[in-house]
Amino acid sequence: MFLLSILIMALLIIVILSFMLGFSHPLPWIVISVLATIGIIHDKLLKRKQLIWQDSMATGIALIDHDHKRLVMLINMFQEATEFNISARKVQLALDEVIQYTKYHFNREEQLMALNQYPGLKDHQLQHQQMIQEMELYMQEYRSDPDVAIEHILQFLQSWLMDHIKGNDRQYIPYLTITSLDNDAELHKPRIDDAKPL
Numbered sequence: 001m002f003l004l005s006i007l008i009m010a011l012l013i014i015v016i017l018s019f020m021l022g023f024s025h026p027l028p029w030i031v032i033s034v035l036a037t038i039g040i041i042h043d044k045l046l047k048r049k050q051l052i053w054q055d056s057m058a059t060g061i062a063l064i065d066h067d068h069k070r071l072v073m074l075i076n077m078f079q080e081a082t083e084f085n086i087s088a089r090k091v092q093l094a095l096d097e098v099i100q101y102t103k104y105h106f107n108r109e110e111q112l113m114a115l116n117q118y119p120g121l122k123d124h125q126l127q128h129q130q131m132i133q134e135m136e137l138y139m140q141e142y143r144s145d146p147d148v149a150i151e152h153i154l155q156f157l158q159s160w161l162m163d164h165i166k167g168n169d170r171q172y173i174p175y176l177t178i179t180s181l182d183n184d185a186e187l188h189k190p191r192i193d194d195a196k197p198l
Contacts, residue, residue: 063180064169071102071105082150106132118172135153138152
């Protein structure tokens with residue numbers, strides 16, 4: 001990203017200087033075209049790395065699917081924050097929001113399983129706890145070496161979420177006949193302002 005920023009700055013300087021040759025000269029317009037092409041290619045490459053919600057990921061349970069879609073969106077926002085390196089604070093806030101919403105989702109999912117007396121609840125809770133513990137290890141790495149840890153965290157979040165949605169979450173679908181929680185569950189939804197980093 002740093003090299004790309006330098007390249008863009010150099011091309012902008014070339015554009016400004018080449019306009020001294022006149023507005024009818026082709027050089028500034030060629031460089032402007034190159035700049036536009038770089039932006040389009042960068043956006044396409046960024047989008048290829050992002051998670052994309054697919055119908056095959058749906059559980060058919062509105063509450064769960066809503067949470068999963070939100071997690072996909074939050075992980076993508078975290079990736080964009082890291083990619084554009086807006087600021088360390090913005091990256092931290094995006095990561096905190098992913099973690100807090102993941103915990104919130106786990107709680108809601110486990111409540112639904114308990115309401116429906118899902119026999120695999122304990123195993124599923126254990127998977128959730130293991131994921132949180134692994135994230136805590138990544139957060140320790142993040143505090144000591146953020147540049148390296150960010151890529152590890154992003155890969156872990158993307159692969160874990162996809163594997164969990166397409167694998168373990170499929171097991172409880174037949175058991176969940178009660179598919180909503182009391183409205184007060186929404187009142188306890190985490191807000192990034194209240195979030196505390198791991």
